[in-house]
Amino acid sequence: MRVLVIGAQGQLGADLCRELADAEVHRADLDGDGHLLDIRGAETVRQLIADAVKPDWVFNCAAAHNVPRCEEEPEMAFSVNAAGARNVAIACHAAGSRLIQVSTDYVFGSGGTRPFVETDLPAPLNVYAASKLAGEHLVAAECPNHLIIRTAALYGMAPCRAKGGRNFVDTMLHLAATRPEVKVVTDEISTPTYTRALARQMRLLAERAEPGLYHATCQGACSWFDFARAIFEETGTAVNVVPAMAAEFQSLVKRPAYSALDNRHARDQALDVMPYWRDALRDYLAERREKA
Ligand SMILES: NC(=O)c1ccc[n+]([C@@H]2O[C@H](COP(=O)([O-])OP(=O)(O)OC[C@H]3O[C@@H](n4cnc5c(N)ncnc54)[C@H](OP(=O)(O)O)[C@@H]3O)[C@@H](O)[C@H]2O)c1
Numbered sequence: 001m002r003v004l005v006i007g008a009q010g011q012l013g014a015d016l017c018r019e020l021a022d023a024e025v026h027r028a029d030l031d032g033d034g035h036l037l038d039i040r041g042a043e044t045v046r047q048l049i050a051d052a053v054k055p056d057w058v059f060n061c062a063a064a065h066n067v068p069r070c071e072e073e074p075e076m077a078f079s080v081n082a083a084g085a086r087n088v089a090i091a092c093h094a095a096g097s098r099l100i101q102v103s104t105d106y107v108f109g110s111g112g113t114r115p116f117v118e119t120d121l122p123a124p125l126n127v128y129a130a131s132k133l134a135g136e137h138l139v140a141a142e143c144p145n146h147l148i149i150r151t152a153a154l155y156g157m158a159p160c161r162a163k164g165g166r167n168f169v170d171t172m173l174h175l176a177a178t179r180p181e182v183k184v185v186t187d188e189i190s191t192p193t194y195t196r197a198l199a200r201q202m203r204l205l206a207e208r209a210e211p212g213l214y215h216a217t218c219q220g221a222c223s224w225f226d227f228a229r230a231i232f233e234e235t236g237t238a239v240n241v242v243p244a245m246a247a248e249f250q251s252l253v254k255r256p257a258y259s260a261l262d263n264r265h266a267r268d269q270a271l272d273v274m275p276y277w278r279d280a281l282r283d284y285l286a287e288r289r290e291k292a
Contacts, residue, residue, distance in 0.1 A: 002026070004053050004097075006088065007061030008034055011167065012102065012151075014158035015199040016059050026053050029062075039084035049091035057206050059100045060088045063132070066162045067106075070128035071253050077131040085135035089142035098147070100206050101139045104132050105152035105190055105217065105259040115221065115262035118150075118213045125254040136213070147205055150261060152217045153227075156195030157287060168192070169284070172228050173237065181240035186225040188246055189258045191217040194280035196287070201274055205266060214265045218277035221260035230278055234285055 001023040007013040008027035017025055027034025028048065035053075039045055039062050049058060063081055064070055070077035085101055092099040108116050109123030124130040136148050159165035166174065175182045193216075201216045222230070225243050232239055246255070266272040275283070 001057070002053065002055045004028060004049065004055040004058045005061065006037060006039060006058065007063065007161075008032055009158065010061050010161045011154055011156040011158045012195045012198060013059070013061040015156050015195040016061065016202065018196070019199040019203050026055065039087055040079050042087040042090070045084075045087040046091045046094065049088070049097060050095040054095050055097050057100060058088060058092050058097045059102075059202065059206075060085060061102050063102070064162065065104075065128060067126060067128045067253050067255075068251070070131065071126055074127045074131070077127050078134065081128070081131035082134035082138055086138035086142055089139040089146065092145070093143040096145075098145045098206060099139060099143045100147045100149060100202060101135065103136050103148055103150045104129065105150060105261050106256060107133045107136070107150065108256055108259050110256060112256065112258035112260070115260040116215070117262045117264045118215055125256060128253075140213075145211055147209060147211060148213045149202060149205065149216050150214070151193050151198055152190045152259060152261060153192045154195050154198070155192060155284065157284075157291065158195075168224070168227065169231055169281075172231050173235065176232060176237045176239040179239075181242050182228065183242045183244040183248070184223075184225040184228040185246045185249070186223045186243045187257055188255060189221050189223050189260060191219075191221050191260050192227050192277050192281065193217045193274075194284045196283070197275050197280050201266070201272075204271055204273060209266065209269060209271055212265065215261035215263045216266060216272075216274060217261045217263065218274050218280045219263075220277045222277060227277075227281075230281055231285075234282060
């Protein structure tokens with residue numbers, strides 16, 4: 001099995017490389033230690049995928065997902081998340097590769113009251129989400145053998161490249177170490193998802209799932225406030241966690257108040273192996289302790 005992981009240095013890409021360690025894994029990044037690749041260049045992408053590597057599977061984890069920056073630079077966001085994804089899809093179709101494209105819960109807009117299923121209508125609220133949704137459509141149009149996998153609120157052992165390195169768990173533990181109380185929003189609900197569990201799920205889907213759109217997050221849902229409290233409880237960190245409303249934090253970006261996903265398509269094929277979010281958090285914290 002030959003596999004290409006694009007965005008291999010990122011949090012998810014790094015765990016996919018670990019998960020696929022028994023395969024012939026080719027890594028690609030903007031500035032990593034594998035193939036240097038900018039997915040905005042159609043010809044470079046075609047050469048790497050269709051002429052050089054000719055992989056069985058391509059995992060495209062590359063994204064511009066610094067959400068405020070996408071809002072300020074929409075051309076940049078669309079060039080990576082939409083046109084770049086299209087370049088990868090065209091090359092995969094030419095090479096006969098299965099493309100596994102990563103997308104986001106943010107494609108859903110306001111008004112959600114129960115976990116979104118794959119047949120619910122997206123309604124993006126910000127540029128990042130619109131560019132990722134455009135990427136989904138372009139991938140589906142150009143590469144019939146695709147899996148589009150929407151996930152949410154990722155954290156993992158590798159640094160989040162687009163967000164300056166720190167994931168939410170790192171940020172909470174850092175804040176708790178430097179101040180007596182931490183304010184966290186209660187009115188944004190999603191599902192924190194450990195990239196190691198997601199990488200396992202993605203491999204299984206790549207091996208067995210029919211082409212199409214899949215939701216893949218940990219099970220359950222919680223607010224960022226609930227997640228922060230769980231992090232402090234699980235690590236025995238003494239800090240006062242203060243509930244806050246999203247409107248108290250100045251932001252130019254609109255975000256969905258509720259974007260939990262239901263992994264229905266995978267579950268219907270008996271392929272949903274995602275753990276409950278708090279169990280995944282415990283696994284992640286155990287791995288951090290082992291590596292410390
Ligand atoms: N993080 C989240 O909370 C979250 C939530 C929902 C969905 N997602 C989606 O999950 C996927 C993986 O996210 P992540 O958190 O693992 O991201 P990440 O840590 O920021 O990694 C992104 C990777 O993409 C690479 N990249 C960026 N622009 C590129 C380009 N033009 N050409 C080639 N490579 C490029 C980066 O390369 P360098 O390492 O060289 O910079 C980096 O390795 C993305 O599709 C994202 O939209 C993320």
